[in-house]
Amino acid sequence: MTAQQPRDFQDLAGRHVTVAGLGVSGVPAARALAGLGAHVTVVNSTDGERERAQAAELEPLGVSVRLGDGDTLPEGTELIVTSPGWKPTSPLFAAAEKAGVEVWGDVELAWRLRGPGSAPWLAVTGTNGKTTTVQMLASILKAAGLRTAAVGNIGVPLVDVVLGEGRAEGESYDVLAVELSSYQLHWAPSVRAHSAAVLNLAPDHLDWHGSMAEYAAAKGRIYEGNTVACVYNVADPLTEDLVRAADVDEGCRAIGFTLGTPGPSQLGVVEGILVDRAFVENRQQQAQELAEVSDVAPQSGKAAPHNIANALAAAALARAFGVPAAAVRDGLRAFHPDAHRIQHIADVGGISYIDDSKATNTHAAEASLAAYEHIVWIAGGLAKGATFDDLVRTSAARLRGVVLIGADRALIREALARHAPDVPVVDLDRTDTGAMSEAVRQATRLAEPGDTVLLAPACASMDMFVNYNKRGDAFADAVGELTAEDH
Template sequence: MTDTYAGRHITVAGLGVSGVPAARALRGLGAQVTVVNSSDGERQRAEATELEALGVTVRLGDGDTLPAGTELVVTTPGWKPTSPLFDAAATAGVEVVGDVEIAWRLRGSQGRPAAPWLAVTGTNGKTTTVRMLAAILEAAGLRTAAVGNIGVSLFDVVLGEQEYDVLAVELSSYQLHWAPSLRAHSAAVLNLAPDHLDWHGSMQAYAADKGRIYEGSQIACVYNAADPGTEELVRAADVAEGCRAIGFTLGAPGPSQLGVVDGILVDRAFVENRQRQAQELAEVVDLAAGAGTAAPHTIANALAAAALARAYGVPAAAVRDGLRAFRPEPHRIEHVATVGGVDFVDDSKATNPHAAQASLAAYEPIVWIAGGLAKGATFDELVTASAARLRGAVLIGADRTLIREALARHAPQVPVVDLDRTDTGAMSAAVQAAAGLAESGDTVLLAPACASMDMFTNYNKRGEAFADAVRALAPGRAEHG
């Protein structure tokens, strides 16, 4: 009911892309809303002014104290479970949930049927998969949207005027941690690799939070056959009776799997006789036409999206048409230009070693630009797996030494340029150094394996700096992508 929150005293932890829509939505439902935020900068003050005009109380510079009278805390993803605010809430017996949980509870509150959620998580590939899924659903003629961690507030969708048939929902481990009631129509975990361990505390806790996406799933739990950890999460989940485990693989699929045979994406899960039959969905060239690349991880993402769409009953032709229509977001294996026979590719979104390894697997020979904030990650496995593909490496950023040491241990033959810089202008120097190492036919690949905040506002700004530096190399000789 829309009046569930009317008159309740609710504290929202954090502003930003999640907190502002949550506070706005809860205030619109009649709640007495207080937002607390630890930082007090220009952006936060502007957001506070916007909310205060709606009758929301905003406390900047104090994120530890629980406001008196709080009956519910709604947290945004960045707040760690160990935050003092949540300790205070536990002491007071106050429930803490996330913005996704509230959005889930509000489904159907506008007097129309609640659209089912097709939910996606994983260490890498979430956004691409969700956008592929939305493109497929649209090709099937369904009213849909790509929402959630992708940057589109779920509140705007569940409380808006637009009616949807089904939603493609990206969920982070942070969001899943605080969403105990979520029950998706079908859900996928794309992969598992160490990430955000400073937030979760351990790999086990991180994986457990990812696995929450499967809880109560109705139709299908989609897992990565090449990543046993994802299948283990399916086995551990308490799902609805009849819910199926559906795998995806880059090889030939077995029954109840989607996979690839002779360059064709095929379905042996959602066919009448999966022991003997397979349904052609699309060709790898269809994917390359849309995504601009048919790298292995791009194919895997497409298979996961197809599995979720097929679980919803989408016909095979819509999978093909959706993948052809799909266009990737910027800074995800984006070809910037070809200069002197060398391709320059921007994968600034590869913010951890797992993502960078997938990117490096798509090309050879490579001059690799890497470095930034490691977030506790290690690089030995990444370098070992990629060493044979490397023509050279150019390192920037605060934690570049960790990558340099891994290269020295596992790829001592690879020339390394170590730029002792963390200023934004270092990217121009990195591109010039990489161009000096590259030969015609090579790929200069920005796949940092690290976060960007030591040098840039975000990975988008880092990717833009790379593209600007590439285009400045030799404007008259560049063939732009």
């Protein structure tokens, strides 16, 4: 397929563009740029079997790939398109700044490649819940009869989406449900969503952003230029602060969501019903019923509070796009969460085993821990600059025991010693993948019938596993090895 010319960068053909990083976003970006006639060079810090296979895929398109050197700016570079994970402090970007070379992220490239009449974006970010909310939103939009897809940081490259890769000839979208990470937003200054939501803000990726203020500022970029609604979390004042600071189109509204009774211009919960007091004719005196709490995908028999909040945020974005109330209900009923997000694995010997490997930071782990009464907690991994005192202090009364794994487990152990000194702790001094089986066995030993063994690591997985999915799979496999007789 021949790519459409970008909206506001008409002369990519013949330009020398460097793509920083191979992978999920780098390869599609390189393909798209080559299709536009750019002279593309990909630089990548690592040189392994996977990277060489990717290079072999790109080279027939005229793309030059440099493996093992991600620091040097190729001579003649006029633009850099970066994969999200590359830190702003990378030597490549320092060289680009010195040379006066602009840096775009893959999302920025996708935004500029949109053609006339392209689908508007309903965008979601936040420390936790992004993927679930975007998937809920896509389900609601589909229930309304709209052509849509859940894209972005969720795993479907936006560059491919806007260029029509994988779609039937002539097929188009009415609207896109777009998940955006703080990394992507940092490198996407031009993106302007129809409506956007920041679900919550808690310290995360501070090793990448440098400070909480910079992290929050990156998240806040999602509101810039919104045309209809900026959706914020009433329980998290930082998200409302970001709305107040945003430069939006005239007439764009601030819409809150809350687990309590909503005020005007808010969505909330009244007696087990999700209700809308924002997109109704008389929001001072009227409320529109959207769905029942029981319509939100249950987790171990009931919907966790944070998932109800996600549903309200998704409903707010859908309503901002004009979706009727019945479609909100039908879309939530049709939605089923992905694996590794508070996923019930099994009940063995009266003990419930829950996989929330997706809880890669303290904020997500706190929400997961709050959903159960008596817990043996499996935690640890790469802390990414996080501290654990608040998490342990909040959750201490629920802990039957703790099993620690991973490179930065000492940080959690020290927090437990300060705030939950009577809770039994097993510290597994190993970081091989087989440690998960031992962790599950030790957690089972600490648990009593009626307890929950919960994998909610509060840390990233890359010290032991390729990603959080593999970590969750290892947990499920370890649970599968158990039998009732083990107790």
